[in-house]
Structure formats: structure tokens, C-alpha cells
Amino acid sequence: MTDKNQRFENYDCSQGCPVEAALELIGGKWKGVILFHLMEGTQRFGELKKQVGTVTQRMLTKQLRELETDGLVSRKVFAVVPPHVEYSLTPKGETLRPIIMPCAIGAQNTP
Amino acid sequence: MTDKNQRFENYDCSQGCPVEAALELIGGKWKGVILFHLMEGTQRFGELKKQVGTVTQRMLTKQLRELETDGLVSRKVFAVVPPHVEYSLTPKGETLRPIIMPCAIGAQNTP
DNA sequence: CAGTATCCCCCTAGATACTG
DNA sequence: CAGTATCTAGGGGGATACTG
Numbered sequence: 001m002t003d004k005n006q007r008f009e010n011y012d013c014s015q016g017c018p019v020e021a022a023l024e025l026i027g028g029k030w031k032g033v034i035l036f037h038l039m040e041g042t043q044r045f046g047e048l049k050k051q052v053g054t055v056t057q058r059m060l061t062k063q064l065r066e067l068e069t070d071g072l073v074s075r076k077v078f079a080v081v082p083p084h085v086e087y088s089l090t091p092k093g094e095t096l097r098p099i100i101m102p103c104a105i106g107a108q109n110t111p
Numbered sequence: 112m113t114d115k116n117q118r119f120e121n122y123d124c125s126q127g128c129p130v131e132a133a134l135e136l137i138g139g140k141w142k143g144v145i146l147f148h149l150m151e152g153t154q155r156f157g158e159l160k161k162q163v164g165t166v167t168q169r170m171l172t173k174q175l176r177e178l179e180t181d182g183l184v185s186r187k188v189f190a191v192v193p194p195h196v197e198y199s200l201t202p203k204g205e206t207l208r209p210i211i212m213p214c215a216i217g218a219q220n221t222p
Numbered sequence: 223c224a225g226t227a228t229c230c231c232c233c234t235a236g237a238t239a240c241t242g
Numbered sequence: 243c244a245g246t247a248t249c250t251a252g253g254g255g256g257a258t259a260c261t262g
Contacts (some may be wrong), residue, residue, distance in 0.1 A: 019147040026134075027134075027140075032134045035130075045244055046244075057244080058246085058247095081242090085243080085245085156224055157223065167257075167258095169256080173254095
């Protein structure tokens with residue numbers, strides 16, 4: 001980000017604008033949906049997979065790792081057998097709620 | 112959309128959830144940025160290209176056509192030489208303002 | 223000015239199999 | 243259960259050249 005207090009009007013996006021930055025965080029094919037479901041509360045890997053639907057294990061893992069790296073999702077591993085892993089939103093991830101939820105509402109209101 | 116009045120909590124995304132639908136509209140690599148700039152007002156093709164920055168003509172055209180098809184952007188052609196084409200948000204496109212702008216803000220507040 | 227028309231690379235994402 | 247490993251195709255997107 002070049003200037004954090006810059007106004008949006010006449011914003012020069014030539015090399016990286018805020019929207020571009022945001023889409024890098026949630027632009028992955030499944031990330032929006034994953035975040036959406038984590039907003040319902042903490043979820044285990046399997047639960048998440050079931051809810052997201054057609055996502056493959058590989059992709060779910062990959063996107064979750066990226067979300068984790070970006071600090072939007074936290075991963076909690078329980079050292080038990082069988083494995084137990086819980087995913088939840090970080091505070092930073094929570095800040096996306098006003099973005100994700102209007103997305104959902106917007107999509108519903110304009111079919 | 113399966114049920115337009117369904118609550119978001121416990122929403123079953125198995126085959127297409129609202130967030131997924133929304134991301135299909137604005138998920139293109141440049142669409143968010145294009146919409147962002149059109150929110151500043153009507154723009155000509157060249158102006159848009161300059162503002163979006165590194166986008167190629169081909170991609171800008173392609174994404175604009177998709178946005179047009181999805182009913183988010185309207186294209187107005189003036190029958191003059193040299194050509195003059197103006198792009199602007201449709202009412203439907205305007206409904207994305209509360210989604211796009213928080214994106215920008217969110218990206219700025221959480222670097 | 224505002225586009226098409228080609229060509230082509232690469233990365234995303236899917237399918238499948240295996241494992242601590 | 244919650245992952246890795248490997249292989250592969252498909253198409254999204256880039257570069258470049260041409261045009262009404």
C-alpha cells in the first residue's frame with residue numbers, strides 16, 4: 001500500500017490498488033466460501049469439506065494454508081489419534097465479515 | 112440460488128452458495144479494480160486502461176464484456192471518428208459499492 | 223481510439239493414490 | 243481424520259500485430 005490515508009477518489013491503481021490487494025486475499029476459488037462458513041463458527045477440516053461441497057481435499061488444504069499465511073484463519077491442532085484440527089477466523093479474518101456477508105446478500109438480491 | 116429467503120447460518124453451500132455466486136461476478140483478475148474505478152464515475156476505454164495500469168487491451172476488453180453480460184456495466188458507443196466509448200455502472204453494478212468499497216478499506220486497514 | 227486476431231505459456235485446480 | 247505426493251488438462255491471461 002503506497003499511502004494508507006489516500007482518498008479513494010482519483011486513486012492511482014497503476015501498481016497495486018486496495019481492491020487488488022483485497023482480491024489477492026479472498027480471490028482464490030474457494031476462499032470466499034471457506035471464510036463464509038468459518039463465520040458460522042469454528043469448524044473441523046471434515047466439517048468444512050462437507051459444507052464447501054465439491055472442493056477436493058488438496059484444494060481445501062491449500063487454500064486454508066494460504067488463508068493461514070495471510071493471517072485470516074487460525075489452525076489449531078490437537079495431538080490425538082485420530083487427528084483433530086480446528087479452523088477459526090482470526091481477528092483479522094473477522095474484519096472481512098462486512099465484506100463477505102454483503103457479498104452474500106448482494107448475490108441474493110440481484111439474481 | 113436455491114432459496115432466496117434462506118438464513119445464512121447453517122446455509123448449505125454444497126452446490127452454489129451466495130458468496131460463490133458473487134465471486135463469479137467479481138472474481139476475474141481485473142474486475143474488482145475495474146468496478147472500483149467505475150465507481151468514480153463514467154470512464155472511457157482509454158481512461159480505464161490508464162487507471163487500471165498493467166492490464167492489457169485484450170484483457171480489459173474481455174473483462175468489460177463479461178461485466179456487461181452480467182449486467183454490472185453498461186457500454187455506450189458514440190458513432191464518431193475517432194471512436195468514443197463510455198463505460199458506466201448499471202444500477203445492479205451500483206449495488207456492489209457496499210462490497211467493493213469495504214474491500215478497499217479493509218485492505219488499507221489491515222496491511 | 224477502441225478494439226480483434228493469433229499464438230502460447232503457465233498456473234490453478236482436478237483426479238487419484240498413499241500415509242502418520 | 244487430516245492430510246501429502248504426483249500427474250495432468252484446461253483455460254485464464256500475457257505479448258504482439260493488425261484494423262474499422
